[in-house]
Amino acid sequence: MSAYLLPGQPHFERRGADLFAEGVRLSDLARQYGTPLFVYSKASMLDALGAYQRGFAGRKARIHYAMKANSSLAVLQVFAQAGCGFDIVSGGELERALAAGARPADIIFSGVGKTRAEMQQALAIGIGCFNVESEAELEVLSQVACAAGKTAQVSIRVNPNVDPKTHPYISTGLKGNKFGVAHERTLQTYKRAASLPGLQVAGIDCHIGSQITENGPYLDAMDRVLDLVQAIEAAGIPLRHIDFGGGLGINYSGVQPPAADALWAQLFAKLDARGFGDRQFMIEPGRSLVGNAGVCLTEVLYMKPGEQKNFCIIDAAMNDLPRPAMYQAFHEIVPVNAREGATLLCDVVGPVCESGDWIGHDRALNTHAGDLLAVMSAGAYCMSMASNYNTRGRAAEVLVDGGKATLIRERESAGDQMLRERLVP
Numbered sequence: 329m330s331a332y333l334l335p336g337q338p339h340f341e342r343r344g345a346d347l348f349a350e351g352v353r354l355s356d357l358a359r360q361y362g363t364p365l366f367v368y369s370k371a372s373m374l375d376a377l378g379a380y381q382r383g384f385a386g387r388k389a390r391i392h393y394a395m396k397a398n399s400s401l402a403v404l405q406v407f408a409q410a411g412c413g414f415d416i417v418s419g420g421e422l423e424r425a426l427a428a429g430a431r432p433a434d435i436i437f438s439g440v441g442k443t444r445a446e447m448q449q450a451l452a453i454g455i456g457c458f459n460v461e462s463e464a465e466l467e468v469l470s471q472v473a474c475a476a477g478k479t480a481q482v483s484i485r486v487n488p489n490v491d492p493k494t495h496p497y498i499s500t501g502l503k504g505n506k507f508g509v510a511h512e513r514t515l516q517t518y519k520r521a522a523s524l525p526g527l528q529v530a531g532i533d534c535h536i537g538s539q540i541t542e543n544g545p546y547l548d549a550m551d552r553v554l555d556l557v558q559a560i561e562a563a564g565i566p567l568r569h570i571d572f573g574g575g576l577g578i579n580y581s582g583v584q585p586p587a588a589d590a591l592w593a594q595l596f597a598k599l600d601a602r603g604f605g606d607r608q609f610m611i612e613p614g615r616s617l618v619g620n621a622g623v624c625l626t627e628v629l630y631m632k633p634g635e636q637k638n639f640c641i642i643d644a645a646m647n648d649l650p651r652p653a654m655y656q657a658f659h660e661i662v663p664v665n666a667r668e669g670a671t672l673l674c675d676v677v678g679p680v681c682e683s684g685d686w687i688g689h690d691r692a693l694n695t696h697a698g699d700l701l702a703v704m705s706a707g708a709y710c711m712s713m714a715s716n717y718n719t720r721g722r723a724a725e726v727l728v729d730g731g732k733a734t735l736i737r738e739r740e741s742a743g744d745q746m747l748r749e750r751l752v753p
C-alpha cells in the first residue's frame with residue numbers, strides 16, 4: 329500500500345503505517361538522531377528547481393536561490409551543484425554561500441539595510457549585482473565603491489504597488505511597505521544611479537511578497553515593471569537584466585499555487601507580446617524551492633486532556649517552527665507511524681513558556697505520549713528562523729538522497745549556546 333500525503337510533497341510517502349522520505353523510514357532517523365529533527369529530501373528540491381528550469385527552457389534566465397528560506401550549508405550545496413546562483417540579504421549569508429561553493433559572480437545582494445561593511449565585503453569578493461532599495465543606499469554604495477576602487481553593478485528594486493493577496497507580514501510590493509523604490513520615483517532614481525561614480529546600472533528588480541498563490545499579482549507586477557523598463561531605456565539608460573524576485577507559494581493546506589513552469593508560460597506570453605521575450609531574466613525563489621522538501625519530526629511528550637481543549641505537547645516548539653507564532657501559519661501535522669482507531673481533537677503545542685507557542689490548532693489526531701509526529705512543509709523559514717529561546721538548542725538536520733541519509737547539522741548543545749558568553753570576573 330502506498331499513498332501520497334500532500335500533492336506538493338510526493339517524496340514524503342506513507343508505506344503501510346510508516347512515513348518515508350524517499351527511501352528512508354522517518355522513525356529510523358528519529359531513533360538515530362533524536363527529535364526535534366528536520367529531514368529534507370534532495371529529490372524534492374531538485375524537482376522544485378526543475379519546474380523553474382522547464383519554464384525557462386530556451387530563454388535567457390538565471391535562478392538565484394533566496395537563501396534566507398533555508399541557509400543550511402548542505403542545502404546551499406545542492407543548489408550550487410545544480411547551477412543556481414544565490415540571493416543574499418546579509419554579509420553572513422555571503423560567507424555561507426561561498427562556504428557552500430557559490431561563485432561570487434552568481435551572487436546578488438538584496439535587502440533594505442546593507443551596511444558599509446557588508447558592501448565592502450561584497451565588492452571585495454566581486455558579487456554579481458547589488459539590488460538597491462533607496463536613493464540613500466545608492467549614495468553610500470557609490471562612496472564605498474569609489475573608496476575601494478571598484479565598480480558596483482546595481483539594479484534598483486522597484487515597488488510595483490500590486491497586492492500579492494498574501495499575509496500582510498509577507499507582502500512587500502505595496503505602497504506602505506518599507507521595501508523598494510516607489511513606482512513614481514523610479515526614473516529619477518535610475519538617473520541618479522547613472523550619474524554616480526563607482527556604479528554601473530545593470531538591471532531592474534522587484535519582489536512583491538511571499539506565499540503568493542495566484543498568477544494575477546505576478547502578471548500585474550510584470551506589466552508595471554515593463555512600463556518602467558520602457559521609461560528608463562527611453563531616458564538613455566539601458567538595462568541588461570530584469571529580475572522578477574521570488575514569492576511563489578507552496579501547498580501547505582490544500583491550496584495549490586500555480587506550478588512554476590505554468591506561471592512562467594503565462595509570464596513569457598506577456599513578455600513576448602510586449603517584445604521583451606529575449607531579455608536576460610533573473611528570479612529569486614526561496615520558499616517554492618525548499619518549503620515542501622522538508623519535515624520536522626517531533627515526539628509527543630504528554631497528552632493533556634482538558635475541559636475546553638485537549639493539548640498534545642510535543643518536543644518541537646516556536647523556536648524550531650516559528651511560522652505559526654509569527655504569521656498564524658498552517659502546517660499539516662501527521663503521525664509518523666499511523667495507528668488504527670479514533671482521533672481526538674487537540675491543540676498541538678510546544679514546551680516554550682508562551683501562549684503563542686502553538687504549532688497547530690484543533691487537529692484530529694490519534695496519538696499517544698512517545699509517538700512521533702511529522703510537521704509537514706517545514707523546509708522553508710523554519711530552521712533559518714530558529715532561535716535559542718528558553719535555551720533550547722537548535723534541532724539537528726538530515727538530508728535524504730534516495731536510500732541514503734546524511735546528518736548535515738548536529739543538534740546544538742547548551743555548551744554551544746554559551747560559547748561566546750562570559751561571566752564578570
Ligand SMILES: *Cc1c(COP(=O)(O)O)cnc(C)c1O
Nearest residue numbers: 394438538574575612613614615
Ligand atoms: C525573501 C525574498 C525572496 C524569496 O521569497 P520567497 O517567498 O521565499 O520565494 C526573494 N527576493 C527577495 C528580495 C526577498 O527578500
